[in-house]
Amino acid sequence: MAEKFDVIVVGAGPAGTSCAYTLAKAGVNVLLLERGEYPGSKNVMGGVLYRKMMEDIIPGFYKEAPVERLIVEQRFMLLDEKSAVTFSYKGLEWGEEPYNNFTVLRAKFDQWFAEKAVQQGALLVNETVVTECLVENGKVIGVRTDRPDGDLFADVVVLADGVNSLLAKSLGFHKEFRPDEVALAVMEVLKLDRKIIEDRFSLEQDQGCTFEIFGDATKGILGTAWLYTNKDSLNIGVGAMLSGLIKNKIKPHQLLDYVKKHPIIRPYIQGTEQQEYLAHLIPEGGYRSIPKVVGDGVIVVGDAAQLVNAIHREGSNMAMTSGVLAAEAILEAKAAGDFSASMLDSYRQRLMDSFVGQDMKKYKDATHHFEKYPHYFEKYIPLMNRAASQMFTVDGSSKWEKQKKIWRELGSAKEKWKMARDLMQAWRVMK
């Protein structure tokens, strides 16, 4: 006889574990299923974990969790072939409690987080793949796994099975993604002595910094590269829209090689030793790509629900919040003894009212806009670099002359008009 749980959560990433943790803490009999050897073994992200949403779940978690460095500086680089315009904010208030964000290595962090859920009473089973949801009269009543005697029942199944969410797809919640709805990211963890990291990036002990790199890093394709500092390693990666990669016939690892060899980036990663190579899809379709997230006896959270804010590199925090909100809706449903879609719909409402839904809505057109008009990346970033070079190169010509030259470089009146319109457009989709 197959066992029955109150709730089965599929996938022990930030969304699934947050959900399982919250439910277990409330005394719910919850099973957390993970396909990897251990939670985190198959999970990939650039490396930034925001404090707030995690702390809503476990106050003061950073005192014991395996976090790498406290981020005190965020740099934004607009990269051209041999130059970069860089903006940066360094704030030492981020180095003190309450911190803003941290770098983490997911293999370590997710394992720790799942262990916390187990301590709350969740049951964790690894190395088990859920192959389908068991459905009866249109209601999800459990899951089938790839193991012998592998069926299990539950009042609610939470799908936290990641970007591809084959389970939500098989329920008809979403279709196969279009290449302009997902980004493909590749990343390397590069080993480097912690003292060298601190010297190279002007950091004190435990402090860290992040680079977001736009422009030439993705050869004009919509995407970003990043460079983050861990304790004794660096994360360097690049992610670009799948559609752009296909159109430009560039393989992501070629892009990463290009970034690593880029004359502006190269000095930062000198003397490192490659430790890990990771690749993953990122759901970047935004608000319009959010699938159906609630059905009878089933809820979709995290990447599986496409909850990523590509503009602000936020994802794991949204995943966590969605997991908690799902748990809250389930607790309510449990109290009412009703696990129908209309009851569980309170999850969708909570989600849309939260910062997750609001931010998704705010940027609903952003990625699509930049995808549609590649000249933001192809043209304006190099232009900014040339303007900066022109202005700051001392060659005997007056600053007035320089300004005139830059103005001329912007092109004809028609082109300037177009640029002004583009800037307006960009403002409109971002505001």
Add this chain to the structure above:
Amino acid sequence: MLHIVACIKQVPDTKIIKMNPKTNTMDRSSAPAILNPYDAHAVEEAVRLKKRYGGTVSVLTMGPPPAVKAIRKCIEIGADEGYMITDRAFAGADTLATSYALTKALEKIAKEKPIDLIICGKMTIDGDTGQVGPGIARRLDIPPLTSVKKVVEVNKQQGYAIVHRKLEDGYEVIQSALPCLFSVEKEINEVPYSPLPNMLRAARYQPVIWAVSDLEDVDRTLLGLKGSPTIVAKVWPPEKPKGGEMLEGSAQQQVERLMEILQQKQELFAGKEARA
């Protein structure tokens, strides 16, 4: 009804472990801890015998508290009970001291429920000695059957077991009195993908945990570092061969180049050609 005890160990995964170049010791943090692969076959064989003859499978390990994970892995495979002895006094044990500590735990288990058969893996992948199994058998004064690659029969009523022992050029069929100890080869079985109910049971399972003070008649001087006459004078990783030549091109080209090298360096075929 048989009572079979499998002795197991949690080891660092030596396939990926790194050596500390300064101290020449294993950097245990660089590799995940796993159930010693040979021991998985030992547990699987115990579970198969249980299915064949009925009975109980217990597993026993000595190790630090995280070794509970290795016991859970055995529960996944199908073991019924797990025992762990853990104590600072066990630290630094070589195979002599380890077999002594395990023997004391086996005696305690046998007091509750007499043991018919003990199964160990051929060896651990971090020590490679294969001494603990025979060490236990010697201390318990039961026959050790090493290199077992097949169990033909275990007959509790008549008190014997028949196995195939792997030899360099074949195998021998051996009959032994029960109780006895097997240490098994990898080829004895394949460990299947565990059924889900086992996974759930393992995730919930809490083994019996004993410290030295829970064991009886223990001579503490025979435990841990004190009880270990082995001295590791030096450990070093094998020197990596340098230089060499990577053969490239089509299979044909590679073979031609290889022949060229063999002829040049070893003059292997030179004589033959000269004769021809």
